[in-house]
Amino acid sequence: MRKLIFGAVAAMAIASGGFASGTALASEGGVDFPQENWSFKGIFGKFDRPALRRGAQVYLEVCSNCHSLSLLSYRNLEQIGFSKAEVKKIAAGFDVQDGPNDEGDMYTRPARPSDKFVAPFANEKAARAANNGAFPPDLSVIVKARKGGVDYIHALLTGFRDPPADFKLKDGMQYNLYFPGHQIGMPPPLDADSVEYADGTKATLEQESRDVTTFLAWAAEPELEARKRLGIKVMIYLFVLTSMLYVLKKRIWKRVCLDGSDQENPPA
Ligand code: HEC
Structure with a gap:
């Protein structure tokens, strides 16, 4: 059991990218570039x-x-902390083509958050x-x-x-x-x-x-953060389930001797 817990913790540490910094990767042209630490790397990122x-x-x-x-879309910026009013202002700084209007002509208007x-x-x-x-x-x-x-x-x-x-x-x-x-x-x-x-x-x-x-x-x-949150929940769930099954297995087999006899209810 202890080995199991240790293994799980080690796997999490590796997955969270704790060992990633300081090494170099090669780009498509074969040039090495430094690997940085990013807050969003790893499973807890x-x-x-x-x-x-x-x-x-x-x-x-x-x-x-x-x-x-x-x-x-401009309104996606709300997901990273821009207020509705800020997003409206940002969008309005850009022009988009829309139409046709009632006369059949295309026209330009300031962008809206939904654009x-x-x-x-x-x-x-x-x-x-x-x-x-x-x-x-x-x-x-x-x-x-x-x-x-x-x-x-x-x-x-x-x-x-x-x-x-x-x-x-x-x-x-x-x-x-x-x-x-x-x-x-x-x-x-x-x-x-x-x-x-x-x-x-x-x-x-x-x-x-x-x-x-x-x-x-x-x-x-x-959706990266939501995906990681779900991943962590799944891992915790599997961990608890594995522990419970392990304890259950111990209980069931405790009573059974190698020769197949039942210790707690020996034959009369
Ligand atoms: C003046 C125009 C201009 C600006 C401003 C500009 N770029 Fe570029 N960018 C280009 C051009 C042109 C290419 C294509 C270069 C090529 O293929 O040789 C390019 C290519 C790229 C590439 C692709 C490189 C690759 O591996 O193919 C990335 C990434 C990139 N730009 C990021 C940015 C970012 C981030 C910014 C803002 C900080 C930015 N660019 C600002 C013109 C610009």
């Missing part, structure tokens, strides 16, 4: 609410100029034309779509450098330590003080990158 709010701010003020986030996040470009061609031929991908599930997930995204956002002297950088491309092939068509999107945080947190490059990465992790999996 939770999103850091203030980080999510700050990350939403970074996305809305910076990334949304080039990247869509098409699977989210999906407005995309910065009408279509892929327009996006490429504005970005030197490169296409800024939708960020809704980017965390899941890239090997290394959050660690890769954070490394990428903080990985812009001057190219080494012998490196041939194509026109309009940027050198990035972690992008496969090191040439990326995205200009460094973040720098210190790219945003002014509403909660007074100092907006360093590292901080902004961690915050927006946390936000994108939530965007890719808003």
Whole structure:
């Protein structure tokens, strides 16, 4: 029994990611990038609410100029602590096309909380034309779509450098330590003080990158916390059930001798 409990505790510790920090993963291009500690990793993981709010701010003020986030609606922001009034105000800052009206014409109106996040470009061609031929991908599930997930995204956002002297950088491309092939068509999107945080947190490059990465992790999996809560409940349930069955088994077999005779009711 003791072994059983120890095993269960060890399994939980491993699952909660206690051993994860300090190691490195390799991206698709074979480049190593550091593995970070994230509050939402492991089975007891939770999103850091203030980080999510700050990350939403970074996305809305910076990334949304080039990247869509098409699977989210503005009202989803209420799940991470924005009030109804705040969401209304955020949505109203973007224009959407609607219609046709009674005259049959399409028209633009400010976005409403029920609208999906407005995309910065009408279509892929327009996006490429504005970005030197490169296409800024939708960020809704980017965390899941890239090997290394959050660690890769954070490394990428903080990985812009001057190219080494012998490196041939194509026109309009940027050198990035972690992008496969090191040439990326995205200009460094973040720098210190790219945003002014509403909660007074100092907006360093590292901080902004961690915050927006946390936000994108939530965007890719808003149900993560509920899923983990359910997982923990299931584990506790199975643990209790196993213990009860074990005790029951002990009781039943206690009375039975190896030769099959019943000790408590010996034959007369
Ligand atoms: C000026 C436009 C612009 C802004 C602003 C911008 N990006 Fe990008 N981003 C791009 C382009 C263009 C690409 C495609 C690059 C390529 O394929 O070479 C890209 C690619 C990416 C990728 C995919 C990298 C990969 O592995 O394929 C991620 C992730 C990303 N951007 C995140 C962000 C985040 C987060 C922000 C906000 C902090 C941001 N971007 C802001 C233009 C932009």
